[in-house]
Amino acid sequence: MVKSYLGHKTKRFSFHNGQEQTSYVAIFGDEFELDPAQDNTASQDRDAIYRGRQGKIRSNTIFTNHKELEFYFLDIGQGDAAFITTPNDIKILVDGGLQDKALGFLIWKYRLDQPNNNVVIDHLFLSHSDGDHVDGLIPVLEHPQIQVNNIYHNGIAIYKSGHNEELGTVTNEKLVTLHSSLTDLDNSVLNDNYKVWIDAVKASGANYMRLDASDGFINIGDNSISLEVLGPVLDSDGSLKWFKGKSHTINGHSLIFRIDYNHVRAFFSGDLNIEGSGHILNIPGNQLKVNAHIFKAPHHGSHEFSQDLLNAVNPMVSVISSGEVPDHGHPRAIFLGGLGKAGRGSAPLIFSTELSALFVDAGDPDAVNHSNNTNTTIAGLDFSTSSANREARQRFKKLLPGIINVRTNGEKIYSFRRVQMGYQWESYDQKYTN
Incomplete structure (x- = not known):
């Protein structure tokens, strides 16, 4: 039992x-x-x-006997990756980072070093197709002991040619090229890295579908949880606003959503920037819809953020996912100050995977130098063999990763960060407030 x-x-x-x-x-x-x-x-x-x-x-x-709602904000270096398990044990992966740390976490958590163990990811949300969100998902899809059932995306592909912009055709300051299914891309000349992702999706056999705010609530298979898609927001003609250029547009139209469990709400904001936040907040009712107790902060703590968005979220627990390599200066001091200003209650919490990560020397001559916070990679291992999975799990354990654990029973919120000395935990419990 x-x-x-x-x-x-x-x-x-x-x-x-x-x-x-x-x-x-x-x-x-x-x-x-x-x-x-x-x-x-x-x-x-x-x-x-x-x-x-x-x-x-x-x-x-x-x-x-009752399982609670669990969030794992993974330390994957520069990028985003989070893992969610619901009370009905529905498993949700949100983004995957640049390399294969997300895969290492899954191998570690579900003991995939044991050849008879397998895991099903019910839902995979790709907020957008920048490399620091999508690249780490490819080895997850390719692992023989991992099955992904549903993949959701924002409809923005990355092309090598055939359009006047890398994200597609832009007309009258609108991105009119969106795809929903894999067949929509059949005759397209895709960016090399993006094509690797699409080929992995095809090989996985997972359902692949575009979501936007018009989809609203989607059924994830757990009646105790509601999940509402809040963005991207399409114009009336089905296009997306063009925000200055490629990076602003793909970030500003991230696939974003809110999860509710009883009284507790969590908001996953992708890489929302100033333009995207303004676009979302201009929709009537969205000031309330983004309001949440748990907040996956946008764009790794970049300086390109909207204070209005942070104020509307009004979080009790905020988590920033960032890394030192490559160094973008995240999280920025002004962003941390903005989060503190927007926090809910008398003692709002701000976690950073980068600031929580501690890399330890395992004495392995084949391991990379951990002192500069460089990612240990498990690429190149043949995961059809149990020995490769054991090695991958051991490499993951060689690091004390900055995973931020947030768990809730729908009324109280528990937040944890590992501390190396004496196998301790920095831990907090808070009761939700409206």
Whole structure:
């Protein structure tokens, strides 16, 4: 019987295999496999399995049969990647970063070093097709033990030729070239990197579909969760406004959405910039729709942000995803100040994957130099072999990544960041406020 730990924030557990005892820390929502025959026993200790480790825990530990909503904001260097699991165990991946850290996380979390283990990603949201969001999704699609069912995108492809702009044909300050399905791209000459992505999508067999604000709420397969698409926002003729140039347009028309679970709301804003934020906020009612307790901050903390958007979100917990290599100066000091100014309640929280990441020297002569925050890559491994998955999982574990864990039961929000010393966690719990 699998149960979730429901105690206050964190709890240290001692596990032993009969010869040695090891201490681990569980955080709110972590899952344990318990023996149901011991539910009504008065014994002080209960048999338990935690992340594949057998041990005993005290009988007064609080558990529930109900899984909570979990967010993992991944440390993937410069870029974006987040993973969500819902109370009904629906799995959602949002973006994938530049390299293969997102894949490393999935191998680690779902023990894909074990050849009989597999994982299904129910929904994959690609906010937009810049490399620091899409490139890391390609090895995820190609992994033989990972199945992706649905891929959602904003409809903006990247072309090598055939149009007057790299994003397609622009007429009267409008991008009129949008694609919905893979067949829409059949006769197109695509940018080389983007073509690699599209070829991986085709090979994966996943459903591939464009979403925009007119789609509204979409059914993700969990009735306890509502997910509403808030952007991009199409003009009445089905086109998208052209924002100055390629980068402003593809960022400003990111696929963005809000997730609601009981009283708690989370807003994923892609790389929304000043123009895109203004476009979204000009839609009647959107000032309220973007309002959220948990906020995946836009564009890695860039200086090109809208304070009006931050104020409208009014977040309790904000997470910035950025890295040092390549160095774009993110997160900018003015952005951090803007988030602090816009925060909700007396003690709003701001996390940064870059500031939380700690790279440790594992003594591996084949590993890259971690001191400059360079990504360890697992590219080139043959994932049809269990040995490659074991190596990938070990490489992921060689780093103490700056994953930001945010979990909620729909009323309280628990936020966590690993601290290396003594296997500690920086942890917070907050009750939602309107």
